[in-house]
């Protein structure tokens with residue numbers, strides 16, 4: 001039987017929940033690795049992707065704080081590359097440790113991934129992607145006036161700097177990622193949505209933006225012909241009427257039903273909406289494909305059809 005291949009996109013809570021120290025983020029990733037190694041034990045090939053909003057924002061602040069002629073601040077695309085290396089390194093250590101504990105030998109490798117975007121993407125004129133720490137409205141206004149950067153309110157959680165977030169067009173390293181998986185490696189890639197680059201006559205050139213990791217993971221899942229895209233976040237399911245007394249969790253759902261709920265305004269922009277849109281984009285290309293949105297704790301149950309929100313073109317097959 002052909003092995004299942006899945007792309008697993010890790011939400012912010014898989015890496016950082018409040019404490020931004022290297023130690024705390026590595027502890028969180030070790031917990032995450034325990035859940036991911038369960039997939040390996042079940043014989044499922046995994047490609048791990050992750051967000052970088054808090055981390056890339058902090059790297060950018062560190063660059064600005066130290067900026068001088070001898071130590072110039074690096075641009076946002078380069079900060080994105082730094083965040084891929086940093087989180088990939090932590091994730092490799094965490095995965096190696098858990099694999100060793102369970103007596104499994106597998107290579108774990110991070111691929112620095114460039115993602116091609118369109119330089120005419122309208123997202124460059126309207127920054128929406130929140131990065132870095134949260135601020136009060138007054139703090140955000142002060143920083144905006146001083147630096148000319150844009151801040152927006154982030155889903156009721158506070159004010160954050162926002163940067164352009166163009167859609168991924170192509171993933172430059174997708175063939176090598178797939179080859180590594182076929183050879184048996186566990187691959188970490190499209191970290192932070194990938195490093196945004198544009199095609200020019202001189203080759204690929206970095207551009208200042210942060211791509212949404214759910215859209216980049218969807219594009220990768222499509223290009224490597226994955227069986228499933230698993231989007232892990234802080235909630236077990238997608239809900240309609242979220243946080244209202246009438247809230248209802250979505251379990252098996254078709255694309256058509258989900259599109260109707262989008263029109264009904266059930267999913268918050270900048271948090272659940274991109275996940276639902278990425279879920280649809282992956283599942284609508286092939287009736288065999290599914291996207292699962294759930295929490296880290298329920299991920300393995302969800303791939304067996306026992307929990308989470310499972311999005312398919314025609315509805316999930318009835319389990320016997």
Ligand SMILES: Nc1ncnc2c1ncn2[C@@H]1O[C@H](COP(=O)(O)OP(=O)(O)O)[C@@H](O)[C@H]1O
Nearest residue numbers: 011012233234235238239242266267268271272
């Ligand atoms: N309709 C909805 N159903 C479930 N969660 C929702 C919904 N609308 C907004 N959310 C919120 O979106 C969050 C996921 O978005 P976010 O925290 O930005 O993602 P990530 O886990 O990738 O960092 C959930 O934890 C939940 O609080």
Ligand SMILES: NC(=O)OP(=O)(O)O
Nearest residue numbers: 051052053192212213
């Ligand atoms: N790049 C990205 O989507 O990061 P977050 O998931 O942390 O917002």
